[in-house]
Amino acid sequence: MTRPRGLRALAIRNPQDFYGGLVLVAFAAIAFWATRDLPGSRGLTFGAGTAPRLFAGLLAFVGAIVTILGVVTTGPSVGRYPIRGPLLIFASVLVFAGTVKAVGLVVATFVTVLVASAASRETRWREAIPWAAALSVFCALLFSYALGLPLPLWPKL
Template sequence: MKIKNEKDFFAGLLFLALGTAFSWGATMYPLGTAATMGPGYFPLLVGILMAVLGVLILFKALVIETEGGGRFGAWAWKPVIFVLGGNLVFGLLLAGFPALHVPALGMVVAIYGLTVVSSMAGDEFSLRQSLLLATVLALGCYLVFVLALGMPLPMWPGFLSA
């Protein structure tokens, strides 16, 4: 059987693999019933839907001819590096790195680090826009997680809030 669209084929495989893994992982938790759902019920349904979507995308990639065959282009390394780097910076700033004596700096500083580093992934970088976005995100996280949900998150570095 010939692959008629490479991008859809590999996207379908990804959805199928993730959906299957999600569904299998969800069976480790009590499922319950539709009336009294357990902690594994929703992840199981989402995993099954992802797997079915993957099968449909795979079918389309193998049956429907596309112009150019949906070939992969070159990897966009800059966005990959900066987006992954932004997440790494977020984790390091939020939790700290005790082995290197780096203290946890809290949610606000971590959001600013994540936003600025991840913003460098695009073709155009504006520090002003990144800082504005980080401010909106930090305020939103504070409103949702701390005020609305009452989660005890460290919003500021320990030396500022003590």
């Protein structure tokens, strides 16, 4: 059974671009929704919501172009998506947010880097542990000393 001529022209020929473009448009829609209460620009002055909305508009535009390219160009199909990486990166952000006040910036950063390092199957723990220690020291120096943010460095005993 063949499709009518008009529908054949609307077939998705490049699923990766098509669905990737839809994801970009969805992120732009979320950004527009998240900035709905921020004031926009008035005259020549920018409000707090102006730049995020401009970037969201740009993202929506690029997403629409990528989506259209998914219909008009030929490309690979969507393969199996490895969920481990994005899931562990997201988990590392949650770990940091949930532990920074309780255990301090140094320990929270160390644990966060280790959780994020587990996102790759190629992680060598002999390399990840020194990187976690170095980033912990760097974050402590940057955020507590250089920027003066009131974050506890160590757990409260």
